[in-house]
Amino acid sequence: VWLQFLCSAAPEAQALRDACNWLIVPMLNPDGVIHGNYRCGLAGNDLNRQFLNPHRKLHPTIWHLKERLQGRRVDLYLDLHGHSKKEGIFLYGCSYAGGDERNAEVRLLPKMCAIGSDDFKLNSCTFSTYESKSSTARIVAFHQMNVMRVYTVEASFSSGGCRPSSEADPGSEAPFFASEQRSAVVDPSAEEEVPSLHEGSRASIENSLASARRPLSHMHRIARGSYNSLPDVEGASDSDDGYQPPQAALSCY
Secondary structure, eight states: OHHHHHTSSOHHHHHHHHHOOOOOOSOSOHHHHHTTOSSBOTTSOBGGGOSSSOOTTTSHHHHHHHHHHTTSOOSOEEEEEEESSSOSEEEEOOOOSTTOTHHHHHTHHHHHHHHHOTTBOGGGOBOOOOGGGTTSHHHHHHHTSOOSSEEEEEEESSOOOBOOTTTSOTTOOOBOOSOTTTOOOOOTTOGGGSOOOOHHHHHHHHHHHHHHHHHHHHHHHHHHHHOSSOOOOOSOSTTOOOOOOHHHHHTTO
């Protein structure tokens, strides 16, 4: 939807294209996602913990993105994430020490988003730079690349949060889906709505899993030779979401 808007004839989209050169990476983890992951690549590493010192072979998408951005002026860096616990849409940003006036500029975009959309939750935004997040895209872009306006954009996997009181029943805060066209209610009693896994489908899935394991063994030999210890598992994502250690992610195969 964002790409459709940015490439559209809307005057706002035209203004954005005139003001900036846009570098858009639709997915930083295609190999991991196609094999069932969403955070970890084929080497079993959480890719949003590899931006500080990415390995060219183990984390190629991260390595090449950093190379592309090195030495360039970057006015805005958006890292798009999904969140499995918090509701609505919100941003994680960074902050300068003390009473630096630039902190007001960092917080301006989240404030504008909150004014423009009821789905945006300004009170869920944070602007901290914890040591456990030092290798995330947001922190690395802020400290290494000197990008002031760098944000992790978090959007809930399920709910848009609570309706404003004027839209909900009196005295209540009813949760609602951010995209009502895509929401669905599942009735556990409607068994005919749940497709069964036939033997043909099962065999196809098992064959796909078997073919997926072959490149994994090679990737893990590289990983064991390149790392003396497991990756840091402190913290979750850049979103305090539940961290999936490599073992759990690899069990998806």
